[in-house]
Amino acid sequence: MGTEINHNKIINQAARSVLKKNGLFQKGSSRTWIDDNGWFLIVVEFQPSNWDKGSYLNVSIHYLWRMQDYISFDFGHRENDFVAFSGDEEQFYADMVRLANKALEKVTEYRRFREIEYAKKQILHRNGFASASHELYNKIMILGLAKDLRAKNYCTALLKETEYAEGGADDTAAAPLAYDVEYRRELVEEILPLIDDPLAFEQYIKSKIRKQREFWHAKASMKKLSVDEAF
Numbered sequence: 001m002g003t004e005i006n007h008n009k010i011i012n013q014a015a016r017s018v019l020k021k022n023g024l025f026q027k028g029s030s031r032t033w034i035d036d037n038g039w040f041l042i043v044v045e046f047q048p049s050n051w052d053k054g055s056y057l058n059v060s061i062h063y064l065w066r067m068q069d070y071i072s073f074d075f076g077h078r079e080n081d082f083v084a085f086s087g088d089e090e091q092f093y094a095d096m097v098r099l100a101n102k103a104l105e106k107v108t109e110y111r112r113f114r115e116i117e118y119a120k121k122q123i124l125h126r127n128g129f130a131s132a133s134h135e136l137y138n139k140i141m142i143l144g145l146a147k148d149l150r151a152k153n154y155c156t157a158l159l160k161e162t163e164y165a166e167g168g169a170d171d172t173a174a175a176p177l178a179y180d181v182e183y184r185r186e187l188v189e190e191i192l193p194l195i196d197d198p199l200a201f202e203q204y205i206k207s208k209i210r211k212q213r214e215f216w217h218a219k220a221s222m223k224k225l226s227v228d229e230a231f
Contacts, residue, residue, distance in 0.1 A: 007053045007085040007092065011046050011230045014096030018046065018104055028221030031055070032071075035107050039064055039145065039209050042110045043071055044103045046096070047078075054084040054092075057099045059106040061113060064212045065205055066142045072139060075113075075123065079106055116146045133161050133180050140191065144205045147198035155195055156189055 011031055020026070024033040024044065035042035037064065043190050047056040062075025080099055085092045123142050136158040143151035162184040165176035191229040194201040216222040 010085075010089060010093050011055055011096050014093050015044075015046060015100045015103075018097060018100035019107075019176060022107070023105055024107070025224040026194055027071075030221070032048075033103075034222070034225065035111070036203075036225055036229060037111060037114055037116070040113060041071070041225075042107050043073065043076075044100075044107065046099065049082055052082070052084050055096065055099065056080060056082050057103055059103050059110070061110050063141065064209045066137075067208070067212060067215070069215070074134070076106070076110070079103065093124075116142070120146050120148065133158060133183055136161055137183050139206055144201045147202055149198065152195050155187060155192060158183060162187075 012026070012029075015033060016026070016030075017031045024035045026033055031046040031048065033044040035044070040061050043058075043060050043062050045056075045058040045060075046056075047058050049056070056078060057080035058073065058077065059079050060073035062071050063074050066072075079102060083092075083095045083099065108206050113122065114199075118136065120142050123139055140151050140154045140158065143154065162176075162180045165180045165184045190204065191201070194204050210228060212227060214227050216225050217227045
């Protein structure tokens with residue numbers, strides 16, 4: 001009986017051959033690669049399937065201003081349908097190198113978000129598949145980093161979007177979502193007192209980013225993410 005081929009190993013080898021030399025690092029031994037961009041990460045995921053051996057490809061931006069213990073896909077989506085492993089190692093390796101190069105193209109595009117004016121333009125026009133409150137919150141944060149006074153307009157919109165979190169909406173039977181409750185609390189207690197002072201609000205956002213970077217650096221799988229990064 002022959003030795004079973006480890007298709008995950010092939011995926012990692014292909015990803016490493018393309019992504020590592022272009023500045024990304026592997027998250028532990030997972031099929032996820034990280035590109036550090038200061039106030040955001042670019043996440044490349046060779047997503048497995050529950051039904052077959054192979055990989056999807058997802059590439060997304062993950063913002064670092066939310067205090068959370070998981071990496072969310074905040075701006076981005078699936079870039080390739082499932083590529084199955086048929087048992088041909090050479091063909092599968094070539095397929096995974098192709099996916100890795102496709103991921104690198106998207107990483108290069110998303111790195112432009114380092115230019116805050118570019119990021120602002122992008123997020124004001126689209127925001128992937130985010131819900132309304134997520135979208136509004138992220139717009140507030142990006143406009144805050146840009147010291148753009150329009151951030152206050154989105155604060156007003158987020159207050160309205162999350163009013164049911166405090167029983168202010170007509171549909172009182174709807175249970176508030178935990179993140180809406182937290183968005184509203186942060187908005188009222190922390191953001192609104194700073195929103196008319198663009199420099200103070202920018203520093204507030206940067207302090208949140210630093211804390212989240214510290215959180216991730218403390219994880220064994222994310223040690224390669226430095227604690228502090230100029231942004």
